[in-house]
Amino acid sequence: MDEIHYSEFENPNFDAKELVQRYRKRVPLPQLQKLLRTHHGNTRQELVELINEKYADFVSLSSRMQGVERALKPLRAPLEESSELTKGLHAKLGGLLQKAEEAHQGLARIRSRKEALHAYIENARLLEKLRATTKSSSASDSPESKNFRDERALQESIARDLRRIHLNLASVSESSECAALLVEANAFQEDFSKRLEEKLRLLLRASKRSWEAVQTPDAGLPRSELLAISHTCRALCTIGHSQLVEAIFADVFTKATLQEQSNACNAAAEEAKRKAMTMADATAGSKVVSAGAVDLAIFFESIQKVFFTEASQLLWFARRFRGGTAGDEGVEVPSVKLVAYSVVLPALRQVQEVWPNVFMPAFPDIFAANFSHFTNFLQAAEEVMDKSEADELRQNVLGDFQKRWKTQVYCSLRTKEAAQRVDAAAQKLSTDQLAQRHSAAGGVYWLEVSAELMRTTDLVWNAWYLSGLYPKMARLSLELIAKYGKVIAGFAETSSTTGGLGWDASASPPTWEASALAVRLSRAASDLLQVVSSLSENGSIAKPFMDRLPLVSGEQGEELAKALLEDAAKSLQPTLQLLQDGMLKQVVAAMGTPFAAIRGIPAFYRMLNKPVPSKASPYVESSIRPLTAFREVLVHSTISDQKIMNCWLQDMVEGAAEEFTSQATQLIEMTHQQEASLRRLAGRGGSGGDDQVSDLDKIYIQLCIDVDTFIDMASTVARGSPPGLNRLKEAVAGIRRA
Structure with missing residues (x-):
């Protein structure tokens, strides 16, 4: 319910x-x-x-x-x-x-x-047959004998049968009889592999002795010996002992050489340390610590000379085992990678065992050199491999070894060092008189900080750069450029508030003093323009920036790198504008000072019966002299871009023209007022010596001549006519009736 x-x-x-x-x-x-x-x-x-x-x-x-x-x-x-x-x-x-x-x-x-039971019976018979075949076989010691060649071929056949037995019994391993038979087969295979290993070692040692005795690398080995070695290798590979074959080749051909070169490298390091300790000067004393580090150049370069040249017997075997060589049919052993596992892998293990501290950047220069030696060694090894072996080397061998290199720590140390170098140069900027030029990276610069920037970026790409570190090195270069832009911007802002004008009008000829702010700013601008130019295509910064770009990045990576360089160049434009504004202010101030004489024109002509003016007043030439002298300063400052230089000069003319326009307009207004007052008092203006030309007309004529002369001279110096000159001409257009 x-x-x-x-x-x-x-x-x-x-x-x-x-x-x-x-x-x-x-x-x-x-x-x-x-x-x-x-x-x-x-x-x-x-x-x-x-x-x-x-x-x-x-x-x-x-x-x-x-x-x-x-x-x-x-x-x-x-x-x-x-x-x-x-x-x-x-x-x-x-x-x-x-x-x-x-x-x-x-x-x-x-x-x-x-x-x-069927599998047991069949495989037991096959195993018994292999045992009987092994016992009855007796090879001759002579490689030319028929029994010798037959046994080598028989060994490969036995290896294939053993492989077949293992495959057959693997599917019926639950049977006790088959399990016992599999144990017997394993024991037989182990004994068989040991005999093959001993025979392969004997064959390789004999071939090495005969190779060294003949000393004709091009001749190689007799085909009978090569066939015997290849059959033995294939037999071992068939039963799953490819690594054993590679290890035997390494023991016979590589091990002694690696040990010999390790000793030579250590001896060279000890000798360098001893020489550094015995040197008495202070410079050598600072190198004692780094002298204890081991430079692996001897080790890696010696290995390349021994194993990656035509005289290398191991390389000769590697090429024959890959097949494809005329006259070497039947000797291929494709599962054996001799260069990767018999040379490269043992060499890398030797480095880890003998020099375990080489992977730490305690001494960044030695660390970078060793990493470069390691990279060059790998490139040389890949050149003598086929693509499949090179891919297997990178996938199975290099991963752990490359991770041992503390490249992140190295990048941090280099970033700190680069920042310290630029900061130290920037501190000298306030006291630098910019009298001595500095060479760096194929260029000449006025500022020490500019030269240091170029030196450091050159070090980044040509000395500090390591393969695989492109993003970090590119970022470091861009950060240095940004830091440099801030330093120059600070210099421009600080300089604009200190120091006098620096224009010496009394000198013969009048000139800008070397310590003048306009001169200092022009030299800083010259350096900045060179840095911007280095960021353009094929520039000293852009070229290594693009050349080091990894090939795997493709067109998209190239476009991104170009965009980064363009952004870096654009980021310096505000700093360049600050320098331009500072120069403009100084030159316009020097050009505008003589314009005060415009106010004296009426007093020169009024009531003095002066003749009609026919030439410009002296102040016009005085106002153009700072511009002419500054053009020489720009040329001396190595402003190579004529277009930019003319633009700067035209801006300066624009500023001076505005001052001239202001003074001329004030003069015209003042004379109009005075003329009106005189007419009210006397009914007419005062007259001069010429009955047809009044004093006011003479004033206006002089002003128009001055304006025209200024426009002509300024346009010539600045190589152009900025809009301000047109406004100046328009300002006196109303009085040209005189």
């Missing part, structure tokens, strides 16, 4: 009719009546009527259910009997299925057993 929620019956505000409708199909009628009488006595009559109204439905439903019960009663017995029969049949079928499954499993075990 469903749970009755008595709280609903206890609620006096609950709708009784709704309550009856909800519970009448889930609660027996007597119980429902009792609950209603108990909790809703005040509505008893209504509830009784409601129940009586629905009671007929309950009675009708009960009658129909009784009819159904009577109709189903005759069918109950047959259905129960059928159910019992079905259960019995299910039990019998389950038993039969279980017996069939057991029979099937037994048959499978028998079949598996049969297969195992």
